[in-house]
Every structure is written in C-alpha cells, then in structure tokens.
Amino acid sequence: MASVTLSVNGKSVTRDVDARTLLVEFLREHMRLTGTHVGCDTTQCGCCTVHVNGEAMKSCTLLAVAVDGATITTIEGLAKGQDLHPMQAAFREHHGLQCGFCTPGMIMSAVDMVRRKGTDLDDKTIREELEGNICRCTGYHNIVKAIHYGAEAMGKAGTAAE
Amino acid sequence: MSGTGIGARVLRKEDFRFITGKGQYTDDVNRYGQAHAVFLRSPHAHAEILGIKLDAARAMPGVIDIFTGDDLAADKIGGLICGWMIHSKDGTPMKAGAHPALAQGKVRYVGDHVAVIIAETQAQARDAMEKIVVDYKVLAPVVAMADAVKSGAPVLHDVAPDNTVYNWALGDEAATQAAFAKAAHVTKLDIVNNRLVPNPMEPRAAVGDWDSGQDAFTLYTTSQNPHVARLVLSAFIGIAPEHKLRVIAPDVGGGFGSKIFIYAEETVCVWAAKKVGRPVKWVADRTEAFLSDAHGRDHVTHAEMALDASGKILGLRVKTQANLGAYLSTFSSCVPTYLYAPLLSGQYDIPAIYVEVDGLYTNTAPVDAYRGAGRPEATFVIERMVEVAAREVKQDPAEFRRRNFVRQFPHQTPVIMCYDAxxxxxxxxxxxxxxxxxxxxxxxxxxxxxxxxxxxxxSAYIEACGIAPSAAVGSLGAGVGLWESAEVRVNPVGTVEILTGSHSHGQGHETTFAQLVSERLGISIDNVAIVHGDTDKVQMGMGTYGSRSGAVGMSAISKALDKIEAKAKKVAGFVLEASPDDIEFKDGKFSVRGTDKEIDFASVALQAYIAHKFNGQELEPGLKESAFWDPTNFTxxxxxxxxxxxxxxxxxxxxxxxxxxxxxxxxxxxxxxxxxxxxxxxxxxxxxxxxxxxxxxxxxxxxxxxxxxxxxxxxxxxxxxxxxxxxxxxxxxxxxxxxxxxxxxxxxxxxxxxxxxxxxxxxxxxxxxxxxxxxxxxxxxxxxxxxx
Structure with a gap:
C-alpha cells in the first residue's frame, strides 16, 4: 500500500492505495468521480484526460503514486456550480457530443489546447491537436466547431490563462 | 411550429450531465459489496479443452469463486441464441452450432470464454487468472472464408460439417439469366467488404445483482435493447422468469449495433451474482472489446451487371460469401441475407436480380449487425457496380445513375422491397x-x-429503415416482432413522462421525443421527461437499432398522444360543460368551438386527477395512455x-x-x-x-x-x-x-x-x-x- 495525497478539484485528499492504483482508478474508485472515463486503457483514446498541475494528461496509464502531491482537475471541477466553463457551454451549443462518453476527455483536452495554442484556433490546428482523442459518434465536425467557439469564448471570458 | 416543436434546432436536454461528468454509465454503477469478474479467454483460435486446473487460482488472494462451462451446464443455463431462422435454398434450416456462454469442451476463436474469476478487486481477479492452467489440444483453425469450404477443412461445429451455416438465395434466377443473355455489355467486379470492429467508446460492461429476499435479479448492462436482453436471458437462457429479472441500460456510450446482442459476459455476471451472493461487476478493457464484441461486415462478393446498349441496367447477379465467425450471434443470420440482398436494387429500376449468399463459420469472433448492417454491404456492391459500369460504357457516372433511377412510387423491386416514396x-x-x-x-x-x-x-444509396413490420419480418424468419411501445403519463400538474421501449445511446431521444410532445401538447420540453432503459419502468420494447426510433418509437408515442388528446377533450368537455365533439385543442389550450370558453392543458390534467367534474362511471379518472406501433412498411x-x-x-x-x-x-x-x-x-x-x-x-x-x-x-x-x-x-x-x-x-x-x-x-x-x-x-x- 502507498499513501497518496492529491488536490482534486480544489479539495485535498489522502488515501492509502494499492501501489499499482492508476490515477483514473483513484479518481473513479476512491473518489467516485466517475466523469473521467476509461475508453482504451492504452493512452490512445483520451476519454480519461484530466489536468495534472494544469496540463492535460491521460489518467489511465499514470500511477497515482507518480503524481503524489499534484493538483488534479477533472471534468467535475471545470464548471463553477451551475455556471458552465465556456468550453463546456460550447460543446452543448454546437452539438459537439452524442453519447457523451468521450466528452469529458475532449473538453479537458480542448481547454488544455487553448492554454497551449491560444484562443484563436483554426480548424487545421484543432484537428491536429485532437490526435490523442477519439470520438466514434460525431465525426468530429461539431467537436472542431465547438472547440473553435469555445476557445473564442474563453478568450472573451479571460479563462484561457487559468 | 413552437420554439421547441417538430423541426426546431433545439439544443439537447441530456447534454448538461454529459459535459459536467454526471452521466451514469454502467461502469459508474457501484452496488454495495460488489465483487469483480474477469474472463479467462482462449489464446487459441481452435482447440479442445482437455482439462482446467483451478486450485492454484482459487488460492490466490481475494478470490471468491471461479466458474467454467460445467458450472453453467450443471445449473441448466442455456446457450446464447441466434434469433432469426434462415433457410437454405434447398429448404433446410440454418445450421446453428451450440454457443455456451462459457466453453464446454472446445474453444472456437481467440477470445472465446473459458472461465470467469470472481474476486474482491479486478486486479486480484486478473492475478488469479494467471494461475489457471488449461490443457488445450490445439486444432487447425479455419481463418479465411476460402479455406472454410475446402474439402477436408477443419470443422468448427459438428452440425455444419462443411462450415456452412446456409446457402441462401433471393430473386429470380431464370429471369436474371435471360437478362444477361440479351445484354449489350456486362460489368464484372470482385468486391471485398472488410471486417470492422464497431468500437463504441464505452466498452461493454455489466453489473449483476441478486436480491436474496425476493429471489430476483437485476442486470445493469450496456444495451441498446434491454427488454430483448431480458426476454432472451429469461426465456432462452433461463436465468429467471421475466418478472424476476430487471434489466437496466443506463447511459450507454455508443452502440452502433454491437450492444444489441446478448453476450456471454452479461449472462455470466447476472447468473454468478446468485452463485456468490454478491453483486458482480465486469468491465471490458479495449482489447477484450476487440476480441469479443461482435464484428461487422466481412463479405467477399462477385457481382455482374447486365446493360443494354444505351446504358440501361437489365439485370444484376451477386454471389457473396459472408463470414459469420465462430458462432451465430443474436441477429447475425439476417444481416447478410434479409438486411443485405433486398437492398441490392439500390435507387435503380432493375428488372431482374438474383443473389446467392453462403454464410460461413470461421475461427474468428462472431459477426453481426454494425451500423447499417447488410445495407452498407449492399450499397457498396451496387454503387461500385454502377460506377464501374458507367466508366466501362463511357458515360458520366451521375447521368448513368439518373438514366436508371426509380421514378414511379410505389416501386416494387425484384428483391422483396417496395419503395414507398x-x-x-x-x-x-x-x-x-x-x-x-x-x-x-x-x-x-x-x-x-x-x-x-x-x-x-x-454514392446514391438507399436503405431500409424503420425496422420493421412484425408480420413481414416474421415471415422472413425473425423470432420477434419489431413494433415499438410507448406510454404517456400526464401528471396532475401537467408535466409529462414518456416511457419508451426505444433506447438512446447518443441519438438524443430525451430531446427529440420531448419535441414531439411539445409540438402536440403545447408544453415546454422542460416539462417532459423521457424514461427508457429500465424493464421495471417500461413494460416492453424492442430497442434502438436500424434507424428505427424516430419512425417506429416516435410513432408509438404519437399514437399514445392521440389517445391522451381524446381523453383530455372529454375531461375538458365536462369542465367547460360542452360536448367533447365541440372541444378544440390547439397550442396547449382546449376551447369550446365558437365560444371564448377555454382551459389550458395543465388545468385539464389536474381536473382529470381530482375528478370533481365528472363521475367515474362516465369517465375514468387520470390521464395516462399507452400504445404499440407496428410499422406498415420499412422506410x-x-x-x-x-x-x-x-x-x-x-x-x-x-x-x-x-x-x-x-x-x-x-x-x-x-x-x-x-x-x-x-x-x-x-x-x-x-x-x-x-x-x-x-x-x-x-x-x-x-x-x-x-x-x-x-x-x-x-x-x-x-x-x-x-x-x-x-x-x-x-x-x-x-x-x-x-x-x-x-x-x-x-x-x-x-x-x-x-x-x-x-x-x-x-x-x-x-x-x-x-x-x-x-x-x-x-x-x-x-x-x-x-x-x-
């Protein structure tokens, strides 16, 4: 067993876990934060993307002990109460989701994309940057659109630098 | 049209929970005291099981129990079924080999299910799995379809010594031969339709639960059609009678066909819950999904098209080998037959068509419906053929198609379908x-x-959707009817719950179905809830696949809404002291024709429940109606x-x-x-x-x-x-x-x-x-x- 302390969505948590516990298991099984999904368990599909110290990472191949002390944001920590993050709002507004399973990872990746690439994103950049996220429902058309407008809205709201 | 009615570009009601991480998928369901199941799968494509040694695995930490096919057989748990009977052209029934949920004596594809390990944690179950020793006698496999039908090929199932499930045909062979005899040009093409893995982003999962006090089971599962799952698990596999088996398909992360079928893992989880006296959860990893989800397509076809000198299509003949994998999955048999050949006329007026399909066993994962199911295979054949034909006779491909389009409706094709519009x-x-x-x-x-x-x-495609008229599919071998059900419950405050047998796994039914109600009853979509995916709430339904939920599922809702409107008019008549025949209903208001007397929908709902204005002999209190819609044709x-x-x-x-x-x-x-x-x-x-x-x-x-x-x-x-x-x-x-x-x-x-x-x-x-x-x-x- 290993003791792991994380700050998850603004709350500090310490748990004794099996040393092989993955970050996604820590979040889903120990914290019951089930918004982070496991789509492939090989770091390919991006359904498990969370922010680790502000950077998007795939939690399905990351040991919880390896990020001991880190600050984690999951999809559940993105909205401020009922006020959606601009990227969440954009996915809804532009029909950027269907079954919803890849959506948390898509949104977490998209927010990170804006952090790295700015708020004025063209389609080519968005498509290239989505290399690590697979969606089987939407054909990406509306995801690309949602990220474009979500990035723009983040710029206006001043959330890009957060 | 109201702002949220039919035709409106309404944002989806279900999205809030998905974009905030509050969806409830099967893997998000956690029952008190649940144990975890892991399946030991065959590493061989074809092998006899001579023995299984479980002692070392049973001694591993956290192991609760381990079961094999013998345990299922001892409990008289039936095998998995194929629910559509196909007859060969000689009239013999298809040759369906036994399909036990856990292998009994033989494995037939890599990923076939050998044993289930149930432990306190998934990791412990996996560790224990490594300690199971299976004594396999490895047999030569049949992988390619061409090899399956060679003489002396290894045999998968004794009932099908030539690895052939059926030799099926459709159409008029003589008329087609005659068409080719008078052809000015014949186009020939060999066509491969590659095998696909459906890959919804949510892997399959199941949580089986057993209530010892009631001797009743609950199965949470990633299903497109939970009622069909309950029917099969109950009537054929024998888990429990239907009233003792509740199947819940909560949020489902995509299906594309692969979550229609009743699989081994879900069956074993719900059965094992009683064996171990604890809830049992299984979640596939992605490789398990690749190995054991039903695959799609996998046809090899030779097609020939006869043309006259002007480029008019005279006839089409098609010979297809369809790979059905190692076992017949739930609806596999109908996919390369009745979902395929009847679409080979495409959008074209083709006087004569003859199609032969050989369904074959191979040592590969079962193949069943995947998005389109048979219709993509048919469209690929006909649209490649017309394109190549146009090239060969040096006509513009668009004009070649136009020359051959169907223009009169209804149009009866030579292969069953009657195009309506x-x-x-x-x-x-x-x-x-x-x-x-x-x-x-x-x-x-x-x-x-x-x-x-x-x-x-x-690609000028056509498909047959709105599946399907029950009597028609029954005559073609289906084991079920393909109607849909709906129940409309109007609450006393005028809000509405729609119970539907359709299931939404990305299609947005919570929004579109509410739009229909909004349009019809003149209420906001915020006052409408769509209930689906729970056999304890919705009595019966056929589920979502084949693009059927709008055409069939919403038609059932529409029919139930007709009844609601008729009943509400009677209530309004009593309240407004007028004959129901004089009551008009428009924009959410009931009014007496030619007067200014009116009452809104919510008030009528309340009056229906307080029942002060009429007595129970004149009219039953309440406002709740149900309907079944059975389509009159495919769409x-x-x-x-x-x-x-x-x-x-x-x-x-x-x-x-x-x-x-x-x-x-x-x-x-x-x-x-x-x-x-x-x-x-x-x-x-x-x-x-x-x-x-x-x-x-x-x-x-x-x-x-x-x-x-x-x-x-x-x-x-x-x-x-x-x-x-x-x-x-x-x-x-x-x-x-x-x-x-x-x-x-x-x-x-x-x-x-x-x-x-x-x-x-x-x-x-x-x-x-x-x-x-x-x-x-x-x-x-x-x-x-x-x-x-």
Whole structure:
C-alpha cells in the first residue's frame, strides 16, 4: 500500500492505495468521480484526460503514486456550480457530443489546447491537436466547431490563462 | 411550429450531465459489496479443452469463486441464441452450432470464454487468472472464408460439417439469366467488404445483482435493447422468469449495433451474482472489446451487371460469401441475407436480380449487425457496380445513375422491397450543385499541376429503415416482432413522462421525443421527461437499432398522444360543460368551438386527477395512455453523397478535400441532431474505406486488437462535411419520418472508393485503402488511364 495525497478539484485528499492504483482508478474508485472515463486503457483514446498541475494528461496509464502531491482537475471541477466553463457551454451549443462518453476527455483536452495554442484556433490546428482523442459518434465536425467557439469564448471570458 | 416543436434546432436536454461528468454509465454503477469478474479467454483460435486446473487460482488472494462451462451446464443455463431462422435454398434450416456462454469442451476463436474469476478487486481477479492452467489440444483453425469450404477443412461445429451455416438465395434466377443473355455489355467486379470492429467508446460492461429476499435479479448492462436482453436471458437462457429479472441500460456510450446482442459476459455476471451472493461487476478493457464484441461486415462478393446498349441496367447477379465467425450471434443470420440482398436494387429500376449468399463459420469472433448492417454491404456492391459500369460504357457516372433511377412510387423491386416514396433526381441535382461538379475537370488539372491525383466518387444509396413490420419480418424468419411501445403519463400538474421501449445511446431521444410532445401538447420540453432503459419502468420494447426510433418509437408515442388528446377533450368537455365533439385543442389550450370558453392543458390534467367534474362511471379518472406501433412498411431513406479527394502518389496518402451529402430522411424532428448523425455515419464509412480493418493472422490471432493496431478515424483524418437535405414525407408512419442513423455509414464507403479508383485510374484496390495499399495500387499499370 502507498499513501497518496492529491488536490482534486480544489479539495485535498489522502488515501492509502494499492501501489499499482492508476490515477483514473483513484479518481473513479476512491473518489467516485466517475466523469473521467476509461475508453482504451492504452493512452490512445483520451476519454480519461484530466489536468495534472494544469496540463492535460491521460489518467489511465499514470500511477497515482507518480503524481503524489499534484493538483488534479477533472471534468467535475471545470464548471463553477451551475455556471458552465465556456468550453463546456460550447460543446452543448454546437452539438459537439452524442453519447457523451468521450466528452469529458475532449473538453479537458480542448481547454488544455487553448492554454497551449491560444484562443484563436483554426480548424487545421484543432484537428491536429485532437490526435490523442477519439470520438466514434460525431465525426468530429461539431467537436472542431465547438472547440473553435469555445476557445473564442474563453478568450472573451479571460479563462484561457487559468 | 413552437420554439421547441417538430423541426426546431433545439439544443439537447441530456447534454448538461454529459459535459459536467454526471452521466451514469454502467461502469459508474457501484452496488454495495460488489465483487469483480474477469474472463479467462482462449489464446487459441481452435482447440479442445482437455482439462482446467483451478486450485492454484482459487488460492490466490481475494478470490471468491471461479466458474467454467460445467458450472453453467450443471445449473441448466442455456446457450446464447441466434434469433432469426434462415433457410437454405434447398429448404433446410440454418445450421446453428451450440454457443455456451462459457466453453464446454472446445474453444472456437481467440477470445472465446473459458472461465470467469470472481474476486474482491479486478486486479486480484486478473492475478488469479494467471494461475489457471488449461490443457488445450490445439486444432487447425479455419481463418479465411476460402479455406472454410475446402474439402477436408477443419470443422468448427459438428452440425455444419462443411462450415456452412446456409446457402441462401433471393430473386429470380431464370429471369436474371435471360437478362444477361440479351445484354449489350456486362460489368464484372470482385468486391471485398472488410471486417470492422464497431468500437463504441464505452466498452461493454455489466453489473449483476441478486436480491436474496425476493429471489430476483437485476442486470445493469450496456444495451441498446434491454427488454430483448431480458426476454432472451429469461426465456432462452433461463436465468429467471421475466418478472424476476430487471434489466437496466443506463447511459450507454455508443452502440452502433454491437450492444444489441446478448453476450456471454452479461449472462455470466447476472447468473454468478446468485452463485456468490454478491453483486458482480465486469468491465471490458479495449482489447477484450476487440476480441469479443461482435464484428461487422466481412463479405467477399462477385457481382455482374447486365446493360443494354444505351446504358440501361437489365439485370444484376451477386454471389457473396459472408463470414459469420465462430458462432451465430443474436441477429447475425439476417444481416447478410434479409438486411443485405433486398437492398441490392439500390435507387435503380432493375428488372431482374438474383443473389446467392453462403454464410460461413470461421475461427474468428462472431459477426453481426454494425451500423447499417447488410445495407452498407449492399450499397457498396451496387454503387461500385454502377460506377464501374458507367466508366466501362463511357458515360458520366451521375447521368448513368439518373438514366436508371426509380421514378414511379410505389416501386416494387425484384428483391422483396417496395419503395414507398422518394425523389432521387432531386437529391442528385442538389448534390451536383453543392459539390460544384461541373468544375471538377479544372480542379483535377490544378491537382495534377501539384503532382497530386484528384478523384471524385458518387454514392446514391438507399436503405431500409424503420425496422420493421412484425408480420413481414416474421415471415422472413425473425423470432420477434419489431413494433415499438410507448406510454404517456400526464401528471396532475401537467408535466409529462414518456416511457419508451426505444433506447438512446447518443441519438438524443430525451430531446427529440420531448419535441414531439411539445409540438402536440403545447408544453415546454422542460416539462417532459423521457424514461427508457429500465424493464421495471417500461413494460416492453424492442430497442434502438436500424434507424428505427424516430419512425417506429416516435410513432408509438404519437399514437399514445392521440389517445391522451381524446381523453383530455372529454375531461375538458365536462369542465367547460360542452360536448367533447365541440372541444378544440390547439397550442396547449382546449376551447369550446365558437365560444371564448377555454382551459389550458395543465388545468385539464389536474381536473382529470381530482375528478370533481365528472363521475367515474362516465369517465375514468387520470390521464395516462399507452400504445404499440407496428410499422406498415420499412422506410426508405436515400440520398447522394459525393466524395472528392486528392492522393499523393509518392506516399499513397489520401486527403478528402470535400464531402457533399444530400439526404432524404422524410420529415425531420431536429435538424441539428440529424446532421450530427450524418457526420458520425460518414466518419465511420470513411474509416472503413481508408483506415479500418480487423486482421486475423493465419493462426487466427487478431493482430488488430488495440488502438495502436486498429486505425480508428481521428479528427485529422476527416474533413468537414457539407450536409444538405431534400424531403419526401414517408407515407408509412404518422410522422413522415424515414430515419437517419445509418445513412452516412452506408453512403460513404463507395463514395470514397469510387473517388479513389477515379483518381488512380483502375479498380484494383480494396478497402481499407491505406497509404501502403494505395501506393502499391498506384504502382500497378493503370489500364484505363493508359488507354485514354
């Protein structure tokens, strides 16, 4: 067993876990934060993307002990109460989701994309940057659109630098 | 139309929970005291099991119990079934080998289920699995279909000594021969429809639970049709009678067909819950999904098309081998037969068609319905054939299609289907305009200057959706009826709950179904809840697949709403002291014709429940109605997709430059959602054409069993889509809906391959047209280009 302390969505948590516990298991099984999904368990599909110290990472191949002390944001920590993050709002507004399973990872990746690439994103950049996220429902058309407008809205709201 | 009624681009009600991480998928369900199941799978494609040693595994930490096929047999748990009987052309019934949920004596594909380990944690179950020793006698496998029918081939099932499930045929052989005898030109083509793995992003999962006090089971499962799962688990597999078995399909993360079927893992989890006296949870990892989800497609076809001197199609004959895998999955038998051959007439007036299909066993994962199911395979055959035929007789491919379009409706094809409505010219004309077809020559020249090969490809598809009239499918061998059910519960405050037998796993029913209610009752969609996916709430239903939930599911709701309106008028009549015949209902208000007396819907609902204005002998209190809708015909969505692409001959890399889709889905409830369905379908079709393919090696190992080996379409592989619509209302249901869920996946593969073969100048390339395959094809002589 290993003791792991994380700050998850603004709350500090310490748990004794099996040393092989993955970050996604820590979040889903120990914290019951089930918004982070496991789509492939090989770091390919991006359904498990969370922010680790502000950077998007795939939690399905990351040991919880390896990020001991880190600050984690999951999809559940993105909205401020009922006020959606601009990227969440954009996915809804532009029909950027269907079954919803890849959506948390898509949104977490998209927010990170804006952090790295700015708020004025063209389609080519968005498509290239989505290399690590697979969606089987939407054909990406509306995801690309949602990220474009979500990035723009983040710029206006001043959330890009957060 | 009200702001949230039929035809409005309403944002989805279900989205809030999905974008905030509050969806409830099966893996998010955690029952008190639950244990975890892991399945030991066969590493061999074909082997006898001589013995299984479990002692060392049982001694591992956390292990609760381990079961094998013998335990299921001892409990008289039945095997998995195939629910559609197909007869061979000689009249004999299909040869269905036994399909135990856990292997009994033999394994027949890599991934076949050998044992289930139940432990305190998933990791402990996996550790224990490593300690199980299975004594296999490895048998020679049959992997390729061509090998399955060779004499002396290894036999999978004793009931099918030639590995043949059926030799089935449809159409008039003599009439077709006569058509070919008078042909001025015959086009011939060998066609491969590659095997795909459906890959919804949510892997399959199950939580089985048993209530010892009630001796009743609950199964949470990733299902597109929980009622059918309950029916099969109860009536055929024998888990428990239906009133003692509740099946819940909560939020489901995509299905595309693969979550229709009743699989081994779900069966074993719910059974094992009673054996161990604890809830049992299983979640597939992605490789398990590749190995054991039912695959799709996998046809090898030879087709011939007879033309007269003017380019009019006289006849079509098709011979297909369909790979059904190692066992017959739930609906597998109907996919390459009745969901395939009846669509081979396409949008064309073809006087004579004859189709033969051999369904074959191989030591590979079972093959069943995947988005489109049979119809993409048919469309690929007919649309490749007309394209190649047009090229051979040197006609423009668009005009060649137009020359052969069906124009009179209803149109009876020679292969069962009777097309009820459509306007194929309108879609083609619009697609040609949107794609700027007239300037394709200039664009090709521009590409050539850059050293690139530009091609354009058409696909004028038709599909049969709204599945399906029960009596009709019954006559074709279906074991079930394919109606849908609905119940409308109006609460005393005027809010409404719709209980539907359809299931939503991405389609947005919580929004579109509410739009229908909003339109009909004049209430806000916020006052409507859609209830689905729970057999304790919804009495019975057939589920969602085959683009049926709009045409069939919403028709059932519409019928129940008719009854609500009729009853509400009676209530309003008592309240307003008028005859129900004089009551009008419009925009949510009941009024007495010719007066200013009126009452709103919510007040009528309240009056129905307080029942102060009428007595129970005159009218029953309450406002709740139910209906079953059984379709009168299939529906026939159709359209034209045009793919334009560039290939770099130096690398074989394809870039889709523009995609034009013009679809006729009949009446549309929510254009935003319909367009989304089209986008997603195209992506899956492009995936099939350019990227995806399940590959088994000669020993029967699936070498494409992860996202590192199986190429899923990613954002950078795909274009944006230019989507347009034409509309002819469907006469076969009250809402005029045809269905839209599968169109893109059906239309796209031939559009891509017609564009690729246009670009490279010959037909010598199969799907998936990967860069390597294309580069090789480009190196071949290009006979058509050379001849020009």
């Amino acid at each position: 459509g306007d194929y010219d309108a879609a083609l004309t619009k697609a040609l305009e949107m794609s700027d077809y007239k300037n394709i020559g200039a664009r090709k020249a521009e590409s050539a200057k850059k050293g690139l090969l530009r091609g354009i490809g058409f 026939f969505p159709a359209g034209v997709h045009i793919c334009e692409l560039e290939i770099d001959p130096a690398t074989g890399v394809t870039r889709i430059d523009r995609w034009t889709a013009v679809d006729d889905f009949g009446n549309v409830i929510n254009p935003m959602i319909v367009e989304g369905q089209v986008h997603g379908g195209i992506a899956q079709g492009v995936g099939q054409a350019l990227l995806e393919g399940a590959v088994y090696d000669a020993s029967g190992q699936l070498v494409t069993a992860s996202y590192m080996d199986y190429s899923m379409p990613r954002a950078g592989d795909l274009p944006s889509y230019d989507v347009g619509m034409t509309q002819t209302a469907c006469p076969s249901n009250p809402l005029g809906i045809k269905g839209c869920g599968e169109a893109g996946a059906i239309a796209a593969p031939p559009a891509v391959m017609n564009a690729i073969t246009d670009a490279i100048g010959h037909e010598g390339i199969d799907m998936p047209a990967t860069p390597l395959a294309l580069w090789r094809a480009i190196q071949k002589a290009a006979p058509r280009a050379a001849a020009e």
